Amino acid sequence: MTAAGIYVHIPFCLTRCGYCDFNAYAGRDELKxxxxxxxxxxxxLASPGWDGQGFASVFLGGGTPTTVEPVDLRALLxxxxxxxxxxxxxxxxxxxxxxxxxxxxxxxxxxxxxxxxSIGAQSFDTKVLAALERIHEPASVRAAVGAARRAGYRxxxxxxxxxxxxxxxxxxxxxxxxxxxxxPDHISAYALTIEPxxxxxxxxxxxxxxxxxxxxxxxxxxxxxxxxxxxxYRHYEISxxxxxxxxCVHNLGYWERRPYVGLGAGAHSYRDDVRWWNVRxxxxxxxxxxxxxxxxxxxxxxxxxxxxxxxxFLKLRILEGVPSSWFETDRYERFVQSGLxxxxxxxxxxxxxxxxxxxxxxxGLTA
Amino acid sequence: xxxxxxxxxxxxxxxxxxHGKSTLADRMLELTHTVDERTMRAxxxxxxxxxxxxxxxxxxxxxxxxxxxxxxxxxDTPGHVDFTYEVSRSLAAxxxxxxxxxxxxxxxxQTLANFHLARDAGLTIVPALNKIxxxxxxxxxxxxxxxxxxxxxxxxxxxxxxxxxxxVPELLKAVIDRxxxxxxxxxxxxxxxxxxxxxxxxxxxxxxxxxKQGTLPSNSRIKMFATHVTSEAEEAGVMAPEAxxxxxxGPGEVGYLVTGLKDVHQAKVGDTITLDGKHGASEPLPGYxxxxxxxxxxxxxxxxxxYSELREALDKLKxxxxxxxxxxxxxxxxxxxxxxxxxxxxxxxxxxxxxxxxFGLELIATAPNVEFHVFKGDHxxxxxxxxxxxxxGDYDRVxxxxxxxxxxxxxxxxxxxxELCQARRGEMVDMEYLTPERVEVHYxxxxxEIVFDFFDQLKSKxxxxxxxxxxxxxxxxxxxxxxxxxxxxxPVDAFSSVVHRDKAYQYGKQMTERLKELIPRQLFDVxxxxxxxxxxIARETVKAKRKDVLAxxxxxxxxxxxxxxxxxxxxxxxxxxxxxxxVPQEAFIAALRVDExxxxx
Numbered sequence: 001m002t003a004a005g006i007y008v009h010i011p012f013c014l015t016r017c018g019y020c021d022f023n024a025y026a027g028r029d030e031l032k033x034x035x036x037x038x039x040x041x042x043x044x045l046a047s048p049g050w051d052g053q054g055f056a057s058v059f060l061g062g063g064t065p066t067t068v069e070p071v072d073l074r075a076l077l078x079x080x081x082x083x084x085x086x087x088x089x090x091x092x093x094x095x096x097x098x099x100x101x102x103x104x105x106x107x108x109x110x111x112x113x114x115x116x117x118s119i120g121a122q123s124f125d126t127k128v129l130a131a132l133e134r135i136h137e138p139a140s141v142r143a144a145v146g147a148a149r150r151a152g153y154r155x156x157x158x159x160x161x162x163x164x165x166x167x168x169x170x171x172x173x174x175x176x177x178x179x180x181x182x183x184p185d186h187i188s189a190y191a192l193t194i195e196p197x198x199x200x201x202x203x204x205x206x207x208x209x210x211x212x213x214x215x216x217x218x219x220x221x222x223x224x225x226x227x228x229x230x231x232x233y234r235h236y237e238i239s240x241x242x243x244x245x246x247x248c249v250h251n252l253g254y255w256e257r258r259p260y261v262g263l264g265a266g267a268h269s270y271r272d273d274v275r276w277w278n279v280r281x282x283x284x285x286x287x288x289x290x291x292x293x294x295x296x297x298x299x300x301x302x303x304x305x306x307x308x309x310x311x312x313f314l315k316l317r318i319l320e321g322v323p324s325s326w327f328e329t330d331r332y333e334r335f336v337q338s339g340l341x342x343x344x345x346x347x348x349x350x351x352x353x354x355x356x357x358x359x360x361x362x363x364g365l366t367a
Numbered sequence: 368x369x370x371x372x373x374x375x376x377x378x379x380x381x382x383x384x385x386h387g388k389s390t391l392a393d394r395m396l397e398l399t400h401t402v403d404e405r406t407m408r409a410x411x412x413x414x415x416x417x418x419x420x421x422x423x424x425x426x427x428x429x430x431x432x433x434x435x436x437x438x439x440x441x442x443d444t445p446g447h448v449d450f451t452y453e454v455s456r457s458l459a460a461x462x463x464x465x466x467x468x469x470x471x472x473x474x475x476x477q478t479l480a481n482f483h484l485a486r487d488a489g490l491t492i493v494p495a496l497n498k499i500x501x502x503x504x505x506x507x508x509x510x511x512x513x514x515x516x517x518x519x520x521x522x523x524x525x526x527x528x529x530x531x532x533x534x535v536p537e538l539l540k541a542v543i544d545r546x547x548x549x550x551x552x553x554x555x556x557x558x559x560x561x562x563x564x565x566x567x568x569x570x571x572x573x574x575x576x577x578x579k580q581g582t583l584p585s586n587s588r589i590k591m592f593a594t595h596v597t598s599e600a601e602e603a604g605v606m607a608p609e610a611x612x613x614x615x616x617g618p619g620e621v622g623y624l625v626t627g628l629k630d631v632h633q634a635k636v637g638d639t640i641t642l643d644g645k646h647g648a649s650e651p652l653p654g655y656x657x658x659x660x661x662x663x664x665x666x667x668x669x670x671x672x673x674y675s676e677l678r679e680a681l682d683k684l685k686x687x688x689x690x691x692x693x694x695x696x697x698x699x700x701x702x703x704x705x706x707x708x709x710x711x712x713x714x715x716x717x718x719x720x721x722x723x724x725x726f727g728l729e730l731i732a733t734a735p736n737v738e739f740h741v742f743k744g745d746h747x748x749x750x751x752x753x754x755x756x757x758x759x760g761d762y763d764r765v766x767x768x769x770x771x772x773x774x775x776x777x778x779x780x781x782x783x784x785x786e787l788c789q790a791r792r793g794e795m796v797d798m799e800y801l802t803p804e805r806v807e808v809h810y811x812x813x814x815x816e817i818v819f820d821f822f823d824q825l826k827s828k829x830x831x832x833x834x835x836x837x838x839x840x841x842x843x844x845x846x847x848x849x850x851x852x853x854x855x856x857x858p859v860d861a862f863s864s865v866v867h868r869d870k871a872y873q874y875g876k877q878m879t880e881r882l883k884e885l886i887p888r889q890l891f892d893v894x895x896x897x898x899x900x901x902x903x904i905a906r907e908t909v910k911a912k913r914k915d916v917l918a919x920x921x922x923x924x925x926x927x928x929x930x931x932x933x934x935x936x937x938x939x940x941x942x943x944x945x946x947x948x949x950v951p952q953e954a955f956i957a958a959l960r961v962d963e964x965x966x967x968x
Contacts, residue, residue, distance in 0.1 A: 191914070260922055275925070353913075357912065357916065358915070
């Protein structure tokens with residue numbers, strides 16, 4: 001049977017970053033205890049529906065999960081193990097903000113069962129960090145990575161964002177070099193996307209900040225491909241690189257269209273072409289669970305055409321690719337000829353240039 | 368009973384838009400108890416919805432007022448340069464004209480042009496200043512200006528406030544006293560001038576007429592001189608102000624006639640109605656002219672499948688718009704549509720708006736152009752579509768229409784106007800100071816230059832103070848070339864334009880620059896070029912797109928991402944293909960908008 005994943009959403013943050021449009025809140029720490037209670041309740045209520053399903057991963061995302069005390073996260077993880085059939089060697093990831101971790105807290109989390117840590121480094125250029133409205137300094141990232149390694153983490157990932165205002169190709173090259181110097185096992189590098197309902201989105205709309213230059217971001221992407229590839233990282237998804245064997249099992253589940261259960265405010269779940277999601281505001285989420293209800297805010301059943309489209313655009317993000325037999329020859333051949341797709345014995349996989357133009361590929365293939 | 372001819376006065380009001388013509392008409396309706404207070408509404412006579420929104424009266428109408436034993440027929444005139452001929456026919460139905468001028472703003476070119484038409488038609492002018500209640504009014508100064516123009520005593524100029532009604536009784540009295548009664552014999556052969564016609568869904572073609580000679584009984588067999596059409600007329604009547612049937616319309620009278628015709632083209636403005644048979648007149652009244660389109664534009668449905676709906680809509684519109692002409696046109700870029708001829712830019716806007724609003728069509732319109740006469744050897748070709756112009760100068764000469772333009776401006780903007788007209792290939796005829804501050808300037812200008820955002824430029828260079836009027840002035844040879852626009856080597860017929868040789872480069876540069884902004888980046892570099900024949904005169908490049916993917920796509924992003932792709936898919940389906948290049952609808956619409964470039968500068 002296909003292994004599933006568990007996603008747990010922790011919506012608390014120290015501050016809100018300029019680019020972030022996630023379901024996250026700064027300054028709502030008073031909600032934490034009852035939110036954690038609610039997560040437990042949701043696990044209790046949701047788990048019977050997943051009887052017989054094995055789980056290969058847990059991912060605590062947010063928000064900033066490390067704003068919650070390790071002891072509480074340990075209790076949460078224990079609850080999940082009770083309620084869901086979690087593999088013994090499951091990948092259990094926690095996202096961390098450099099300023100919210102110490103060697104002591106990281107040890108406690110490792111001891112609680114977390115096997116993988118993903119640290120939001122974003123950049124090693126203070127100007128870029130300021131443009132992203134991040135509060136940490138590059139030094140905090142180095143400190144956090146050092147602390148994690150000393151605590152004993154064997155699977156460590158760094159998140160990077162490129163293309164913010166003022167970032168040059170040289171600055172990005174330095175960030176990549178600094179990243180490599182810390183020898184992470186996994187690297188996620190995202191082109192900055194401006195979302196309207198964010199601090200940066202408003203600044204761009206008001207003309208105070210220029211929108212990211214897509215051509216520069218394309219150059220930065222190609223530089224990342226080259227630099228990280230040369231350093232031995234495998235480019236296994238558009239925005240993700242890993243040392244062989246360190247690909248993120250949990251995230252691969254999304255792209256491989258494996259089932260996942262989402263717990264917490266706004267979290268999405270998916271199984272057998274049905275997707276459903278929880279209400280977004282933490283208060284509503286907690287109220288519904290207080291009444292003993294599953295906090296579901298909406299759902300969709302995928303029509304075969306929807307499922308097909310998802311299959312194409314998700315699997316083209318990863319090396320798995322899609323079978324060429326799904327398409328008329330003239331649909332994909334022009335992309336192969338123009339170097340956007342490779343046709344490897346009947347499997348279509350985008351090249352690095354093709355990854356950047358994935359929308360065009362998907363639209364061209366499925367039109 | 369019919370009014371004695373000596374007690375009839377037929378008059379119109381000549382005024383600039385916003386100078387208060389409709390409000391004055393409202394006061395007259397009230398004062399003469401033609402409309403009672405209960406049913407009175409503002410701008411009573413401006414019937415059509417479109418007119419109300421634009422503040423312009425398009426269709427002339429006649430209304431009969433009774434005042435102190437006199438029958439006063441107020442004939443409304445169109446107030447726009449596109450409709451000069453219609454104005455002249457309305458004037459021909461009158462013996463007098465109130466020249467109404469805003470006491471704050473003074474004379475405008477439009478008013479002046481119509482005043483000249485009225486005076487040349489032999490009408491008695493009754494000058495009046497309106498809006499004397501406004502704080503900004505300068506009645507003494509404006510009276511001097513008007514008196515000088517009319518070569519009369521300032522005391523003869525009436526002062527009214529159409530808003531409050533002040534001075535309106537005196538104005539009516541002046542109309543009765545100063546304007547001549549009509550002349551005509553009741554038993555002479557019938558000659559009735561059509562000064563407007565309209566199509567009514569229930570009653571067919573209704574004409575508005577002035578009986579010049581003879582008598583028109585209500586149910587008679589009529590004949591149109593210009594079209595040779597005969598018909599059983601169903602009803603004659605007067606507007607008082609609602610339609611009121613009468614037994615007959617006698618000489619000097621103004622009214623309407625339900626003609627029994629079904630097509631407005633059979634009863635044209637300016638034509639003469641007489642009785643069919645031996646009692647009919649042998650000659651029409653002078654001055655009839657076929658409506659002549661001055662401006663042409665290609666109209667295409669935004670959705671290719673709406674072509675037959677567009678055709679039906681145009682066919683319907685034509686029933687009530689005798690000036691509308693169109694012929695099918697096929698564009699490589701825009702598909703099936705029509706090349707439509709209009710009297711002018713306003714007429715074009717009105718037709719487009721009606722097609723969109725009344726028929727629910729979404730349209731793409733090409734930039735308006737004029738008619739060109741292309742000569743090769745002894746062969747002359749008339750071209751209504753720039754794409755039909757022989758490319759690369761394969762002809763002996765080309766003639767374009769020119770106009771005689773009247774501009775009235777505060778003297779301080781004279782320099783700006785010289786500059787503008789010079790840049791638009793204008794030749795000054797003369798100029799005259801109306802007052803020390805206001806000047807009337809005459810230019811001969813190519814119509815093509817006026818069609819191309821001239822009015823907007825004039826307004827912006829004179830802060831809105833200058834006014835413009837023009838009339839056709841024949842054709843004139845010009846060094847014209849056809850400029851084509853190519854996308855990735857493929858000419859886009861919808862963007863072809865005929866421009867003066869000296870402006871070809873400027874036009875090419877402007878179009879290529881604009882298209883560079885409007886055409887979305889494709890998977891390859893797209894050359895945007897302008898050419899004259901095979902010679903490239905401007906080039907821009909839309910660089911190939913390199914990145915379109917969203918960086919992140921995790922569990923909560925997938926639904927949103929799928930919907931985004933579906934939206935993009937629909938967007939792609941709506942695009943037009945030019946060779947290998949996908950061009951969105953909006954790019955065509957924006958690139959073809961004439962004023963766009965001007966506004967950006």
